[in-house]
Amino acid sequence: MQRTRFSEMACSIARTMDVIGEPWSPLVLRDVFAGVHRFDQIQADLGISRKVLTERLNHLVEQDVLERRAYDARPRFEYHLTDKGVELVDLLMVMVRWGDRWLAGEAGPPVLYRHHACGEVSRVDLRCTRCGEPMHAGDVDLLPGPGSAG
Structure with a gap:
């Protein structure tokens, strides 16, 4: 089933929901705001699957809501809020x-x-x-x- 794209609607609520309307996204943002920045920490706090968390983090980075910051050469990243x-x-x-x-x-x-x-x-x-x-x-x-x- 294809997901409805709210970003094309002439509605600010719909466009915002396109960014954070998936239920895990606000909780990921809450954790990052509260100082939980690393993938494993976010996953442990939320009890979310690695696959879903990866999808959410990628989406929030693509939407310029979060930014990745490398903290290890492997590479490993922390996630921080953008403006x-x-x-x-x-x-x-x-x-x-x-x-x-x-x-x-x-x-x-x-x-x-x-x-x-x-x-x-x-x-x-x-x-x-x-x-x-x-x-x-x-x-x-x-x-x-x-x-x-x-």
Whole structure:
């Protein structure tokens, strides 16, 4: 069965899903963000097959979300976030907020995030880049953009 290519759709959500929509990709990005950079470490942490992890890492490198850095002459590589990948982690932090609110249960969130600027444990909050006010689904209207499909 051939995979649908979302990258051709005139939709930013679909295009993003083409990059990270496979279920292992966000978890690979999470691990790399958390400092797990080597193939064997990522595989051990996720319990993912070598074949699937190789495919995911290759895809994320091709998409310029991760970069390979050699650390051994064999060759062996570490994986690090690119600027594009760091910005994708922002998206994952929004997912964390939702998961912490709706799925964490009585035990509470499994990870806390301390903000460098103030030193406090906090959560991501979506804000308008123009006025700084909160920006959530009920606060916006959808308008056709310059890249809309007719």
